[in-house]
Amino acid sequence: MWLFELSWSTQTIIFLASLILVIKIYLHWTCGVCTSTKRLDGKTVIITGANTGIGKETAMDMALRGARVILACRNLDRANAARDEIIASTRKTNVIVKHLDLASLKSVRAFAHDILKTENRLDILINNAGLAALGPELTEDGLDNQMQSNHFGHFLLTNMLLGLIKKSAPSRIINVASEAHRFPRKLDFDNLNFKTDGKGLFKIYGVTKLCNVLFTKELASRLKGTGTIVFCLHPGSVKTDVGRNCPLWLKCITWPFCTPFFKSAKEGAQTTIYLAVTENLEGLSGSYFSDCKVAKESKLAKDEGLAKKLWEVSEELVKIQKDELHL
Template identity: 60%
Template sequence: MTQIGLLILVVLGAIKAYLILTTGVCTSTKKLTGKTVIITGANTGIGKETALDLAKRGARVILACRDPKKAAIAKEDIIRESRNKNVFIRQLDLTSLKSVRKFAADILKSELRLDILINNAGCATIEKKLTEDGLEVQMQSNHFGHFLLTNLLLGNVRIINVSSTAHRWIKKLNLDDLTFERDPSDNKILNIYGITKLCNVLFSKELAKKLEPFGVTVNCLHPGAVKTEIFRNAPTWFQIIAAVCIPLFFKSAKEGAQTSIHLAVADEVANVTGEYFSDCKIAKTSKLAKDLELAKQLWEVSETFVKLKPEERHF
């Protein structure tokens, strides 16, 4: 092996060691017996690992998933590994506002309580297209769908939104073009993904402010670069790069779920709200994500896009 090759191996090894040492782990042993949890996108990846962990803690876990067949397989796995039969499937397609409303109505009718809502589902690098509601598909799946869902289920519920460090890519947010039809610079699939993740942070900030008087907490998080199926719709060239980089530098789904689990169970964050977490601790956001006036304006625009009805408004 040449000296250059050896140096590359040493550098890669050092990077991998650093990633392992800095990966946050939820150390709480708290049980969730008697608690009800909803996790969107819980049939695979981070969502499934989060569901498994919370099921092991005794929670009643609702898997909110678009594909019932895939959800059924995940449910069987979770019940088998957790030995908790209180795992249920409810169909939810975040790219359909009709589906979101039906899901929420069914939950409010069938569930006696709801304690934790984890808005985990998301998509990335999907070709730009509009949903049946006339909204850009990544934007609706990652932001608008969860915005509506959360508003419909508001109550004494701990809310956890899975965002991403990708929000840092975005230096401006044009609230007049959230369908990405005007500004060419925003019309790229990776840029749209970053915008959706910025919206997750801004939504969390504004909702936390609105709910603070009621003692309800809202936080968001960056799970890390995680080996999941989120890039399954990416272009071939992107998947080739990912195939090389993911095994070396990405977390496993179980590692990626740790911060979501931490926010759901840890006593030390029980009264923390409006924060952004990474590796189970509070982290810094971009400057734009701290703009509370922008967060307020995004809320107002989002109400319009999802056609939030007067009876659905809590504020």
């Protein structure tokens, strides 16, 4: 055969290219896709970190469905650019930018107060923003930056908006988690700021994602019978800038080999969109999803006692006030 007449190096290149193609085709056909055509006219959606990646793709979809979409972002320049792109692409103008820095509890409170003052409903809250691969560093609030951006900030934001969300029922809260929630073997409540044993590159990220799942479980339990349902999800390995803080050496070693198999941002947004619009999911509140279907969490993530304890510790660390609780 002609293939065997080629040089060994050429055969290797052809084999690797074919293998990549086969894997890409497999990943494409097994990627979950939201097929719902449900409209969201008259509904209001807040998406944190919506200026890039799967957050922006989710916002694009929500706008196309007729929703009033609020992009809650730290970088206003990038957020305004994303808003302009969404409006130009969808021809829907009800897209608003508001400042939110999850690494500042003051900013979270200011954003929440603004929403409660200016919005008369909130149908879908999508806690999408996140950081990865940061070493231990503290925010102005004395909390670990990655923990606050990925969990504590969203915990406070959700609690402060719960009254409005429940008033808008049937309503939904969606937390973007990750398969990285499987990394931790324990949750050390005395070390959530990682003052000790926090040097592993993805250790903190894994803990934050475990907290996302546990938060979802406990919140769903507390919201039973209110008409508000809660989900968390793994978006997949997606080509976004969530890993922008990774060391350059890691990007150089892994990115060329891994990114060919990553989902696009649009593909990565499908499960979030699915959970935002698919009907008849009430009985699955508190569940963890991947590729638009229910997936199994880690054993640790199923621990109800752990979820309750995390809630109590989170309340204490964000110094939540009685008038900020709406459960």
